[in-house]
Amino acid sequence: MLDASDDGYVTEDGRKIGGVVMEMKNITLRFGGVVAIKDISFDIREGEIRAIIGPNGAGKSSMLNVISGFYIPQEGEVWFHGAKRPPMKPYEVARQGIARTFQNIALFEGMSVLDNVMTGRLNFMKTNILQQAIWRGKAEAEEVENREAVEKIIDFLEIQHIRKTPVARLPYGLKKRVELARALAAEPKLLLLDEPMAGMNVEEKEDMSRFILDVNDEFGTTIALIEHDMGVVMDLSDRVVVMDYGKKIGDGTPDEVRNNQEVIDAYLGVSHD
Amino acid sequence: MPDQLIFAMEVFLNGLMAGVLYALVALGFVLIYKASGIFNYAQGVMALFAAMTLVGIMNGQVPFAHLINATFGTHVYTFGWTVPAFLAIILTMGVMVLLAWAVQRFVMRHLVGQEPIILFMATIGLAYFLEGVADLMWGSEIKTLDVGLPQGINTWLDEVTFEIFGYGFFIDNLDIFASIIAALLVAALVAFSQYTKQGRAMRAVADDHQAALSVGISLNFIWIMVWSVAGFVALVAGIVWGTKSGVQFSLSLIALKALPVLMLGGFTSIPGAIVGGLIIGVGEKLFEFAVGPLVGGATENWFAYVLALIFLVFRPQGLFGEKIIERV
Numbered sequence: 247m248l249d250a251s252d253d254g255y256v257t258e259d260g261r262k263i264g265g266v267v268m269e270m271k272n273i274t275l276r277f278g279g280v281v282a283i284k285d286i287s288f289d290i291r292e293g294e295i296r297a298i299i300g301p302n303g304a305g306k307s308s309m310l311n312v313i314s315g316f317y318i319p320q321e322g323e324v325w326f327h328g329a330k331r332p333p334m335k336p337y338e339v340a341r342q343g344i345a346r347t348f349q350n351i352a353l354f355e356g357m358s359v360l361d362n363v364m365t366g367r368l369n370f371m372k373t374n375i376l377q378q379a380i381w382r383g384k385a386e387a388e389e390v391e392n393r394e395a396v397e398k399i400i401d402f403l404e405i406q407h408i409r410k411t412p413v414a415r416l417p418y419g420l421k422k423r424v425e426l427a428r429a430l431a432a433e434p435k436l437l438l439l440d441e442p443m444a445g446m447n448v449e450e451k452e453d454m455s456r457f458i459l460d461v462n463d464e465f466g467t468t469i470a471l472i473e474h475d476m477g478v479v480m481d482l483s484d485r486v487v488v489m490d491y492g493k494k495i496g497d498g499t500p501d502e503v504r505n506n507q508e509v510i511d512a513y514l515g516v517s518h519d
Numbered sequence: 520m521p522d523q524l525i526f527a528m529e530v531f532l533n534g535l536m537a538g539v540l541y542a543l544v545a546l547g548f549v550l551i552y553k554a555s556g557i558f559n560y561a562q563g564v565m566a567l568f569a570a571m572t573l574v575g576i577m578n579g580q581v582p583f584a585h586l587i588n589a590t591f592g593t594h595v596y597t598f599g600w601t602v603p604a605f606l607a608i609i610l611t612m613g614v615m616v617l618l619a620w621a622v623q624r625f626v627m628r629h630l631v632g633q634e635p636i637i638l639f640m641a642t643i644g645l646a647y648f649l650e651g652v653a654d655l656m657w658g659s660e661i662k663t664l665d666v667g668l669p670q671g672i673n674t675w676l677d678e679v680t681f682e683i684f685g686y687g688f689f690i691d692n693l694d695i696f697a698s699i700i701a702a703l704l705v706a707a708l709v710a711f712s713q714y715t716k717q718g719r720a721m722r723a724v725a726d727d728h729q730a731a732l733s734v735g736i737s738l739n740f741i742w743i744m745v746w747s748v749a750g751f752v753a754l755v756a757g758i759v760w761g762t763k764s765g766v767q768f769s770l771s772l773i774a775l776k777a778l779p780v781l782m783l784g785g786f787t788s789i790p791g792a793i794v795g796g797l798i799i800g801v802g803e804k805l806f807e808f809a810v811g812p813l814v815g816g817a818t819e820n821w822f823a824y825v826l827a828l829i830f831l832v833f834r835p836q837g838l839f840g841e842k843i844i845e846r847v
């Protein structure tokens with residue numbers, strides 16, 4: 247729910263963070279007898295970089311899948327832009343302006359980088375099948391216009407040199423960047439990144455961190471990201487949710503979280519009752 | 520030039536023409552397989568259904584006439600009008616789109632995420648169901664189909680080759696037209712999938728379902744579209760084959776001829792379907808010409824399957840199929 251009196255905060259580096267974009271309320275997700283997420287609530291505010299961290303198997307990816315509509319929680323409510331979201335298919339969620347990347351990269355391997363990023367624009371292309379078949383006129387103008395938007399993003403993420411390359415031939419780090427480009431092409435109101443730095447070397451991680459910060463800075467994109475590497479996240483994010491065994495054990499600025507005893511225990515491996 | 524070589528050239532040309540027809544049927548399989556991983560056994564029956572619907576509409580037949588008459592004791596068989604071919608083709612296309620929607624809505628939607636073999640079984644059921652519906656709707660007698668495609672020997676080619684070789688080639692006008700139609704169809708399909716936004720979405724779904732969902736593509740819509748396009752290809756195949764050999768049950772068996780074509784060309788490649796069709800067409804005609812007389816003929820019945828078998832041993836993914844890489 248959007249709290250009218252609560253219209254944001256200012257970060258340490260002076261960025262203005264707005265009102266609540268997305269609010270998760272008492273989310274519980276079960277797979278048969280296994281409880282993946284247990285009664286978790288948190289919010290994501292406009293313009294902020296919000297991280298969800300936790301050890302392996304904490305339920306981070308499940309939470310991201312709930313936000314992006316791939317999983318429907320058994321209990322709890324998802325509020326987006328001040329309205330309660332009914333259960334939706336993932337493609338409907340995407341059309342609402344929530345774009346995402348995947349932990350194991352889900353790109354269209356057989357298509358070129360340019361075509362991959364262009365798929366991110368599908369929701370901006372309104373011409374119907376007949377107009378597309380005739381092509382001249384509306385469909386062509388639409389293609390040119392969206393192509394321009396895509397070229398900007400390709401420039402921004404510095405992948406001009408591989409525009410025409412089929413994605414299957416790219417190295418891992420570049421694939422991750424192409425996936426980010428595709429998500430950005432949708433001009434999302436909320437961008438979800440599932441372990442954007444997983445499997446990268448130090449240099450690639452630094453590149454990716456820079457791009458995430460630049461995206462947030464340049465387009466004002468609200469970003470929620472998942473990581474299990476604490477170090478990367480702390481430098482990047484404004485606020486952090488910490489999960490362990492499906493429960494929320496911490497929520498706050500990186501400094502607050504870092505000094506939270508429960509969080510320290512979870513990461514150092516104190517036994518659970 | 521020796522006579523044998525001249526004959527072989529004629530056989531080769533005829534083989535190319537036959538190959539185009541095989542390729543037409545194989546195309547329908549490839550489209551659906553690429554986009555949804557379903558091997559659509561019903562593709563041949565769809566061609567039969569399309570051809571029967573086209574004839575029925577052109578002749579102004581009342582659909583389900585027997586059923587209606589038996590139920591209400593009436594005697595209606597025709598509306599008493601005929602529909603021009605062009606309009607009838609458009610109407611039939613409408614029926615095929617409706618069929619695509621029904622298949623997706625009542626069958627495939629409930630089987631999302633099932634094993635490929637289960638989806639395959641579903642299409643076998645669909646084939647028999649559709650065959651029954653087609654009979655019930657339009658009657659099971661053999662019909663002739665004439666949408667105005669030219670038929671008979673091409674006299675121009677006959678004369679030209681007679682002047683050059685002293686022997687006139689026999690090439691059927693219908694085959695020549697079928698080749699032109701097939702070429703146009705392939706060009707249109709390639710343009711559609713490469714340059715339109717729906718084509719791009721279709722390729723995206725063929726590549727990765729999850730990723731397609733994450734950019735806002737409705738799988739349901741794309742699958743209806745793909746089945747519609749396959750229905751369109753079936754209609755074209757049905758028109759050509761139906762004109763050639765009459766609209767009858769055996770039309771649905773051309774699907775079996777498409778199988779070796781697919782094994783050669785690969786199940787996922789549109790150019791593969793074309794090249795595979797041509798190789799099978801030319802191969803079986805030339806083999807019959809060269810080896811047939813030595814073994815008592817009728818090699819055309821099995822040549823394609825043996826060729827496919829050899830391919831399965833040495834190149835299971837086909838000529839153009841995606842490479843199979845197993846990681847340990």
